[in-house]
Amino acid sequence: MGWQKTFTLNRRPKGCHLVTEEVLTHIRPGLEGVKIGMLYLFIQHTSAALTINENYDPDMDMALDKIVPESLDWVHTDEGHEVSHTKTSLMGTSICVPITDGRLNLGTWQGIYLTEFRHAPHQRRVVATVL
Template structure:
């Protein structure tokens, strides 16, 4: 059994979904691990990870719209240390999650045809985000 780990750095430019599928796939290929389990972990409380459709950009827009409508910004939150998008970002992260697991076979992620991996930036301002990728296998 072998394992490998890396920290991937992603520059964001405000609220959006940033696809990281190819970045993860390139690193995974370098590990030469053929079969195993890949874990991705976002090291932040106001950004998250998800797997969703990567073919239609409308899906990304609809997801962001839904998150904004479900967890609106406003003065209803006690925690607003970094502005009105601070606490909503934490709640959106809680809803979407900070880690995902993907099976690996043939040295590749076993994602479906239309699936992509996204870092979701929940803050309005640019940030430098980190994802820890860890693969365990042979």
């Protein structure tokens, strides 16, 4: 049997934000009683992404800005989010985490990050599926 919930993360400005605890507040009911399973998280946006990284990494946003700088000669400028869309494609819109005995089986230093690529703070919808 599967479990699914769509929830909204708090507004955050551009940057990489550790959201593990916020995600857990929304998905705890879906973890209950799961001996062995998988959590799939999917963000329903094209200018933000989800990733797993060290639960303290202040340099990730700077590195992404170096890889995909706003100063490139962008052709798609209608929405003004071409940098964001490119970073989202590189980072990805989904992650999966094993579940063991009702808990996320992350590594000791791993955490779930929202990587927000737009400068203005936005709320972001995430679909969580437990199988």
